[in-house]
Structure formats: structure tokens, C-alpha cells
Amino acid sequence: EVQLVESGGGSVQSGGSLRLSCVVSGNAYKQYIMGWFRRAPGKDREEVALLDTHGGLKYADSVKARFTISEDNAKNTLYLQMNSLKSEDTAMYYCAIAQGWLLREMPTQARFDYWGQGIQVTVSS
Numbered sequence: 014e015v016q017l018v019e020s021g022g023g024s025v026q027s028g029g030s031l032r033l034s035c036v037v038s039g040n041a042y043k044q045y046i047m048g049w050f051r052r053a054p055g056k057d058r059e060e061v062a063l064l065d066t067h068g069g070l071k072y073a074d075s076v077k078a079r080f081t082i083s084e085d086n087a088k089n090t091l092y093l094q095m096n097s098l099k100s101e102d103t104a105m106y107y108c109a110i111a112q113g114w115l116l117r118e119m120p121t122q123a124r125f126d127y128w129g130q131g132i133q134v135t136v137s138s
Contacts, residue, residue: 015039015127017108022132029098029136035091035108035129042112046120049082049093051104051134058122061106062093069116075101100138105131 021033033049048063048071062082063071072080081094091108109125 015110015112017110017127017129019106019108019129019132022106022134024135024137025098027098027100027136027138030094030096031098031134032095033093033106033108033132033134035093037089037091037108037110040089040110040112044113044115046111046114046116046125047084047091047108048111048125049091049106049108050122051102051106052131053101053104056104058107060122063116064091065114065116067115067117071116095134098134098136100136102134103136104134106134107131 016038017035019035044066046065049061050058051061052058061073064082079097083092107129109128111120111125114120
């Protein structure tokens with residue numbers, strides 16, 4: 014069974030930085046998309062940043078030039094470096110994996126098979 018465990022969240026002041034980590038275990042697919050999503054209070058879950066095994070990257074417009082997604086295959090870990098944080102970045106952040114998919118196929122969130130439990134990020138102004 015695939016498991017994803019996030020860490021690195023917390024509280025930070027506006028303009029600060031945080032790095033989220035997501036350790037993945039049990040994934041046997043050589044082709045996949047992994048990414049970060051978030052849900053702010055009263056809002057729908059939204060896509061933040063994605064990468065795939067063919068070098069594809071995708072960022073939400075609201076985080077471009079501030080957030081960087083990366084992967085360390087040796088550690089089976091996905092990262093999200095978040096810089097210049099704003100109060101509107103406050104949300105529960107989730108990592109997820111879409112096994113067998115690539116970004117060029119433009120899968121919906123429903124194609125993400127497994128999700129982490131989520132981790133809170135709070136940015137105070």
C-alpha cells in the first residue's frame with residue numbers, strides 16, 4: 014500500500030519561508046505525477062505544484078516564482094520550498110500521487126490515487 018507522510022509545516026510571518034517534505038513508501042510505478050495541493054478554510058482544494066517522471070512541472074499562477082517543487086528519488090521524498098509567503102498561502106497542504114499518469118495528459122484531481130494526511134501552514138501578516 015502506498016503511504017505519503019508530510020512534514021515541515023507550521024507558523025511563519027509574512028515574507029518568511031518554509032519547506033514541506035513528503036516521504037512516499039510503497040509506490041511501484043515508474044511513471045507518475047506527484048504534487049502538492051492545499052485547502053484554505055471555506056475554499057475548495059486547489060492544485061499548488063506538480064511534477065512528473067518525464068521532467069514536467071506545473072505551478073499555480075499564485076505561487077509561481079515563490080514556490081519550488083522538487084524530488085529526491087534516493088530518499089523517496091517530495092519537497093515544496095515556499096518563499097515570500099503571504100497570508101493567502103495559509104491552508105492545509107497535502108501531497109498526492111497519480112500513478113501511471115504524466116502532466117501532458119492533464120489528469121484531474123480524481124486521478125490522484127493516494128494522499129497524505131495534510132499539514133497546516135499558517136502565515137501571519
